[in-house]
Amino acid sequence: MTAQLEIRHVSKVFGGVQAVNRVTFDVNQGELVSVIGPNGAGKTTVLNMISGFHHPDLGSIVFEGTDITGRAPSRIATLGVGRTFQNIALFRGMTVLDNLMLGRHVHMKTGVLAGMLYAGRTRREEVEHRRVVEDVIDFLEIEPLRKRVVGALPFGLQKRVELGRALAAHPKILLLDEPMGGMNVEEKEDMARFVLDVNDEWGTTVVLVEHDMGVVMDISQRVVVMDLGETIAEGTPVDVKANPLVIKAYLGGKTGAKTWAGRRGTGDRIDASTARRA
Ligand SMILES: Nc1ncnc2c1ncn2[C@@H]1O[C@H](COP(=O)(O)OP(=O)(O)OP(=O)(O)O)[C@@H](O)[C@H]1O
Numbered sequence: 201m202t203a204q205l206e207i208r209h210v211s212k213v214f215g216g217v218q219a220v221n222r223v224t225f226d227v228n229q230g231e232l233v234s235v236i237g238p239n240g241a242g243k244t245t246v247l248n249m250i251s252g253f254h255h256p257d258l259g260s261i262v263f264e265g266t267d268i269t270g271r272a273p274s275r276i277a278t279l280g281v282g283r284t285f286q287n288i289a290l291f292r293g294m295t296v297l298d299n300l301m302l303g304r305h306v307h308m309k310t311g312v313l314a315g316m317l318y319a320g321r322t323r324r325e326e327v328e329h330r331r332v333v334e335d336v337i338d339f340l341e342i343e344p345l346r347k348r349v350v351g352a353l354p355f356g357l358q359k360r361v362e363l364g365r366a367l368a369a370h371p372k373i374l375l376l377d378e379p380m381g382g383m384n385v386e387e388k389e390d391m392a393r394f395v396l397d398v399n400d401e402w403g404t405t406v407v408l409v410e411h412d413m414g415v416v417m418d419i420s421q422r423v424v425v426m427d428l429g430e431t432i433a434e435g436t437p438v439d440v441k442a443n444p445l446v447i448k449a450y451l452g453g454k455t456g457a458k459t460w461a462g463r464r465g466t467g468d469r470i471d472a473s474t475a476r477r478a
């Protein structure tokens with residue numbers, strides 16, 4: 201079986217910084233794969249290359265048999281690649297509903313001019329887009345927020361709306377860049393449940409970048425570990441947690457496995473943002 205997403209030896213240099221260095225991994229249809237690593241490891245850059253926001257200097261990315269290396273983000277999105285951003289990317293002055301409707305744009309065939317000429321077709325399309333968006337609103341339990349302006353919502357709910365914007369496009373694969381970043385424990389639990397449900401119930405493949413090790417180890421089927429632009433480990437959560445290279449990357453090799461295991465009782469929360477580069 202060939203993988204849904206094949207990332208082959210991709211590299212990216214910014215100025216003098218080797219952000220990503222010959223990274224290779226596969227993601228299979230329906231999988232929930234996490235990409236973890238300390239700050240600056242290159243995780244966001246990998247997501248940016250998959251979704252076309254950055255073009256790899258070297259290597260290739262194949263999605264469902266189509267070489268998407270270096271294609272424009274809009275074309276990649278149209279193929280079924282959805283994403284959320286580390287820094288929320290919503291129209292803050294618009295309502296939740298309108299932001300979610302914008303998430304449908306990859307499927308909108310009719311532009312404004314055509315809409316005036318072929319009003320019937322536009323209306324049918326509009327009804328269908330509305331139906332999809334209302335399903336997403338139900339699924340994410342944000343019904344009471346439909347008419348609220350996004351910028352006025354608490355941070356955790358803005359993150360949920362951003363997931364909604366991505367889901368509205370009905371992606372085949374969803375790239376999530378720190379969907380739980382900055383959230384409190386309760387908000388993280390909600391978000392983890394939504395991510396799991398999207399994966400389970402909708403069958404959407406998920407690539408998750410997340411610093412909360414408790415969540416990552418709980419919900420991932422497979423984990424890819426990056427450090428300094430390279431993949432240093434890949435495997436099940438159990439394997440990865442026991443891998444000395446991973447422990448070294450997170451803890452700087454000073455404290456070792458004992459510290460990692462010792463944190464289990466506190467929910468496995470090793471926050472990579474403070475782990476090494478501090
Ligand atoms: N647009 C850019 N211009 C210059 N350097 C960049 C750019 N984007 C990323 N970098 C650099 O590339 C490296 C990898 O960054 P990246 O954002 O991919 O890391 P990350 O693993 O997502 O980190 P974090 O966990 O902090 O989000 C870093 O050294 C970063 O400073």
Ligand SMILES: [Mg+2]
Binds near residue numbers: 244245
């Ligand atoms: Mg990042």
